[in-house]
Amino acid sequence: MNNFKVIAVGQQAATYVPIIDENTLNLIADKVAERLAKLIKPDSEPKYYNRKEIATILHVSLPTIDRMMQDGRLTAKRVGRRVLFDAQTIDKAVKEKTIFKLKTKRC
Numbered sequence: 137m138n139n140f141k142v143i144a145v146g147q148q149a150a151t152y153v154p155i156i157d158e159n160t161l162n163l164i165a166d167k168v169a170e171r172l173a174k175l176i177k178p179d180s181e182p183k184y185y186n187r188k189e190i191a192t193i194l195h196v197s198l199p200t201i202d203r204m205m206q207d208g209r210l211t212a213k214r215v216g217r218r219v220l221f222d223a224q225t226i227d228k229a230v231k232e233k234t235i236f237k238l239k240t241k242r243c
Contacts, residue, residue: 182222182223182224183223183224184213184220184221184222184223185220185221185223185226186218186219186220186221187201187219187221190210190221190226193226193230194226194230205219211225
């Protein structure tokens with residue numbers, strides 16, 4: 137990478153003086169990468185939400201969550217008696233602004 141500073145001296149031709157040499161630039165880049173790696177830690181374990189958390193995230197009631205599971209709009213994993221939802225699937229649906237419409241029965 138060419139980081140040079142232009143120094144003009146009177147009417148003479150400009151000379152180029154390097155500001156940072158390549159080794160120093162690489163050292164700075166390595167230090168920045170190390171600090172960013174400490175701040176940004178990838179999730180090694182998958183995250184799951186329970187029914188109440190999903191209802192809060194989607195702003196719907198628990199019976200609505202149950203209907204969405206029965207209709208196949210939400211997929212859940214059962215661990216014993218617990219019902220868990222994959223966080224990546226829910227987060228993706230919320231980011232994509234997927235609309236969860238309620239089916240209302242008219243009298």
